[in-house]
Amino acid sequence: MPSLTQSNIGGPPPIDPLLPPGGSGDGGGGSPNDGSTRAASMTAIAVVMCASVMTFGAFLSAMAIRRGLNNDWHKLPLPKILWYNTVALLLSSVLLDLARRKLRQNKRHLFNPLWTAGTVLGTLFLVGQFIAWDQLAGHGFYLAGNPSSAFFFVFTWAHAAHVVGALLAVYYVEFLGLKYELGTRGRTWVAASTLFWHFLDILWLGILALFVYWA
Amino acid sequence: MKTSLTHHRTVARLYFWLSLGSVLLGLLLSLVMRFHLVYPATSVKLFHLLWPRQAQGGVMTPELYLSLLTLHGTVMVFFVLTLAPVNAFGNLMLPRQLGAEHMAFPRLNLLSFWVSLASFFLLLASVMTEDGGPLSGWTAYPPLSALGAITGPGEGLGQTLWFFSIAVFCIGALLSSINVIATVIDVRSPDMPLMKMPLAAWNWFLTAILSLLSFPVLLAAGLLILLDRLAGTSFFIPTGLLIADFKSTHTGGTPLLWQHLFWFFGHPEVYIAILPGMGIVSTVISAFSGRRIFGRRAMIFATMSIALLGLLVWGHHMFTSGLNPWSAITFSILTMAIGAPSAVKTFNWLATLWLARGNLRLTTPMLFALGFVSIFVTGGLSGLFLGQPNLDAYFHDTYFVVAHFHIIMGIAALFGIFAGTFYWFPLLFGKMLNETLGKVHFYLTFILAYATFLPMHFAGFAGNPRRYADFTSFEFLSPLMPLQKAITHSAFALAAVQLIFLFNLAWTLWRGAPAPENPWSLEPATASDPDNGETY
Ligand code: HEM
Ligand SMILES: [Cu+2]
Numbered sequence: 148m149p150s151l152t153q154s155n156i157g158g159p160p161p162i163d164p165l166l167p168p169g170g171s172g173d174g175g176g177g178s179p180n181d182g183s184t185r186a187a188s189m190t191a192i193a194v195v196m197c198a199s200v201m202t203f204g205a206f207l208s209a210m211a212i213r214r215g216l217n218n219d220w221h222k223l224p225l226p227k228i229l230w231y232n233t234v235a236l237l238l239s240s241v242l243l244d245l246a247r248r249k250l251r252q253n254k255r256h257l258f259n260p261l262w263t264a265g266t267v268l269g270t271l272f273l274v275g276q277f278i279a280w281d282q283l284a285g286h287g288f289y290l291a292g293n294p295s296s297a298f299f300f301v302f303t304w305a306h307a308a309h310v311v312g313a314l315l316a317v318y319y320v321e322f323l324g325l326k327y328e329l330g331t332r333g334r335t336w337v338a339a340s341t342l343f344w345h346f347l348d349i350l351w352l353g354i355l356a357l358f359v360y361w362a
Numbered sequence: 363m364k365t366s367l368t369h370h371r372t373v374a375r376l377y378f379w380l381s382l383g384s385v386l387l388g389l390l391l392s393l394v395m396r397f398h399l400v401y402p403a404t405s406v407k408l409f410h411l412l413w414p415r416q417a418q419g420g421v422m423t424p425e426l427y428l429s430l431l432t433l434h435g436t437v438m439v440f441f442v443l444t445l446a447p448v449n450a451f452g453n454l455m456l457p458r459q460l461g462a463e464h465m466a467f468p469r470l471n472l473l474s475f476w477v478s479l480a481s482f483f484l485l486l487a488s489v490m491t492e493d494g495g496p497l498s499g500w501t502a503y504p505p506l507s508a509l510g511a512i513t514g515p516g517e518g519l520g521q522t523l524w525f526f527s528i529a530v531f532c533i534g535a536l537l538s539s540i541n542v543i544a545t546v547i548d549v550r551s552p553d554m555p556l557m558k559m560p561l562a563a564w565n566w567f568l569t570a571i572l573s574l575l576s577f578p579v580l581l582a583a584g585l586l587i588l589l590d591r592l593a594g595t596s597f598f599i600p601t602g603l604l605i606a607d608f609k610s611t612h613t614g615g616t617p618l619l620w621q622h623l624f625w626f627f628g629h630p631e632v633y634i635a636i637l638p639g640m641g642i643v644s645t646v647i648s649a650f651s652g653r654r655i656f657g658r659r660a661m662i663f664a665t666m667s668i669a670l671l672g673l674l675v676w677g678h679h680m681f682t683s684g685l686n687p688w689s690a691i692t693f694s695i696l697t698m699a700i701g702a703p704s705a706v707k708t709f710n711w712l713a714t715l716w717l718a719r720g721n722l723r724l725t726t727p728m729l730f731a732l733g734f735v736s737i738f739v740t741g742g743l744s745g746l747f748l749g750q751p752n753l754d755a756y757f758h759d760t761y762f763v764v765a766h767f768h769i770i771m772g773i774a775a776l777f778g779i780f781a782g783t784f785y786w787f788p789l790l791f792g793k794m795l796n797e798t799l800g801k802v803h804f805y806l807t808f809i810l811a812y813a814t815f816l817p818m819h820f821a822g823f824a825g826n827p828r829r830y831a832d833f834t835s836f837e838f839l840s841p842l843m844p845l846q847k848a849i850t851h852s853a854f855a856l857a858a859v860q861l862i863f864l865f866n867l868a869w870t871l872w873r874g875a876p877a878p879e880n881p882w883s884l885e886p887a888t889a890s891d892p893d894n895g896e897t898y
Contacts (some may be wrong), residue, residue, distance in 0.1 A: 184466075184548060184549070186547075186548040187466040187467070187545075187547075187548035187549060188544075189546050190466075190543060190544040190548050191470075191540045191541075191543075191544050194539065194540045194543050194544065194574060195536075195540065197575070197580070198536050198574055198577075198578045199464070199576055201574075201575055201578035201579055201582075202578040202579070202581060202582045203577075203582075204579075205510065205578065205579040205582035205583060205623055205626075206586075207778060208584075208622070208623075209582070209586060209597060211621065212616065212618075212619050212622075213615065213616070213619065216614065216615075216616055217601075217613075217614040219613060219614045224768060261573040290589065290593045290594070290595055291593060291594030291595050291596075292594075294595075294596070297589070297595045297596075299598070301585075301586070301589070305585075330896055331465055353782070
């Protein structure tokens with residue numbers, strides 16, 4: 148291994164060989180000198196997903212303990228709209244991923260419509276969640292009271308907080324896409340936000356299964 | 363040199379100052395506490411000026427003591443031991459050690475500092491509420507911490523702000539661990555395989571992984587307890603709780619749940635505090651013994667197993683909380699198992715020193731590194747006592763515990779920080795701290811730290827409980843008063859000695875000449891040492 152010396156320490160950072168070219172005529176690239184290479188961004192997303200898994204794992208173990216502890220646990224009737232929300236979320240994931248693939252296949256013209264449709268559906272999911280909470284509250288299920296409903300709100304709020312964060316990224320990509328500025332950096336955003344969006348699907352399916360079958 | 367705020371060295375400096383301010387605050391608080399413990403009825407004008415309501419006539423209320431205790435513990439654990447080792451020194455050195463120009467995400471790096479600073483201000487706000495600061499210590503056990511103002515002054519808004527502060531801190535810690543992990547994985551020079559990475563970088567990397575796995579759990583617990591406090595849920599509050607004539611309407615929760623979640627974070631947290639110090643110590647020992655650390659590979663694997671086991675032993679904080687005896691035994695065995703990799707590390711440091719014998723250079727950073735090894739062994743030994751459920755049944759919540767964690771977590775980690783400060787000061791501020799002052803500071807600190815914290819073990823043997831504001835009203839503690847007074851005097855001396863360091867710091871920054879190119883003038887032979895070749 149060529150040992151690092153005083154003189155080469157100040158040198159430029161290693162450039163990620165997998166860095167995709169700007170392509171498709173979009174401007175707005177980022178030089179690797181702004182630090183966030185694509186590989187690093189994907190690692191960052193993986194780290195964030197790890198952190199989310201730990202947070203939800205903590206909620207889950209709290210729920211397991213709290214449920215076994217007392218006989219005040221009453222199963223929560225789930226609002227029907229949750230199923231429509233689920234479809235919206237999964238579909239948005241498919242559309243965002245299609246958009247990402249088309250971009251990679253240099254079918255740049257297909258990106259904007261697909262991504263926009265995905266964005267709209269993603270937003271609808273969030274709106275749908277608000278309606279679900281509202282319906283639950285309308286039937287007298289609040290945070291306080293039945294522990295099952297308390298955990299439902301905890302899980303779905305935490306999930307929604309993730310969705311809000313992810314939507315900000317998705318909107319940002321939408322914005323770049325509409326301005327035709329999906330350069331290297333924009334494409335990193337595309338890859339990172341779709342990956343995270345898929346993660347939110349899995350998280351959501353897990354939460355739904357939890358409350359359908361167990362709580 | 364670009365002087366942008368996002369430069370990794372600038373961020374390192376910001377964290378350095380935040381931690382320095384925090385450690386001074388924590389130190390002053392500890393002096394007030396130590397004074398009150400042994401002279402509880404003495405009236406002090408200053409106390410009256412500082413806390414007109416809670417120290418009327420200059421005599422502190424027990425609640426004031428507890429709120430100072432809470433602030434002291436929180437500031438020390440979070441803002442000193444969590445931030446300085448990895449965020450100050452890791453930020454400074456990691457890119458250099460990995461042959462990179464900067465951290466993976468420079469702006470995120472600065473953002474995590476702002477988030478930590480916001481958390482610090484929230485913490486300060488928590489003690490400035492009308493009725494004082496929260497009382498429930500840095501562990502904030504429910505049910506008392508979950509019920510709100512009826513459990514005491516400062517337990518209302520103050521405790522709520524405290525939980526918000528911790529939640530925000532968790533986010534800052536996560537942001538910084540994203541950066542460290544991505545930097546190690548993706549920004550590392552392609553010429554450097556993982557196993558060739560400097561030991562300090564390994565330690566920062568593993569620390570970041572521990573942060574990543576533990577802070578989210580604290581965040582989740584903090585959010586749940588905030589809901590208990592603010593939204594009427596009962597995650598941690600059992601049915602039918604009666605406190606000071608107040609019957610709680612919460613039903614069905616359990617305080618044990620908090621203990622599990624908290625310590626699932628809390629034990630890894632002590633390794634988050636100490637692992638970077640171990641990395642710094644390895645760096646410094648290899649630099650001033652002029653050779654590679656003995657058994658480098660073993661060091662890396664030992665650190666990995668410490669980190670892994672550290673995630674599995676949280677139950678040793680709960681031996682007296684009513685664990686199933688089988689799980690207590692499991693936690694106990696796993697806890698003892700950490701002794702093995704810790705011994706490997708200690709042995710390798712000692713072997714390095716032994717092999718270098720005549721070539722050792724006792725510079726200030728080296729002295730602090732040697733002090734670290736000594737303190738680490740001392741504190742580790744008392745851990746072997748506390749790790750056994752039968753012994754812990756007696757020692758739990760006595761001064762034995764206070765002695766143990768101050769030595770292993772407080773002093774050892776601080777020695778790591780001091781070693782890093784002296785060794786890397788030329789890189790941090792371009793100047794060189796005075797060596798003579800540094801050595802005087804080290805010897806006095808070393809002696810006085812032992813003098814302050816070693817006798818606390820004896821108070822623990824005698825059953826002296828911790829988190830009591832006043833020992834004078836207990837018959838059985840009266841024979842310990844001379845010991846406690848000696849501890850207090852030693853603590854004041856220990857604090858006074860730190861003025862030498864502060865003077866050294868201020869003078870060097872103000873008047874010091876720029877550091878030479880190669881401030882520790884290492885022999886060229888060490889240039890091939892993976893732990894040091896790249897640092898100077
Ligand atoms: C001159 C140095 C120090 C002195 C004299 C000192 C003194 C004290 C005292 C008197 C207590 C209260 C014990 C009780 O009433 O139960 C305490 C608690 C504590 N100290 Fe220190 N301390 C010092 C440095 C540190 C450092 C460097 C740390 C960093 C780990 C630290 C962390 C803590 C913690 C975590 C607690 C427990 C707080 C709680 O019970 O919630 N201290 N210290
Ligand atoms: Cu522990």
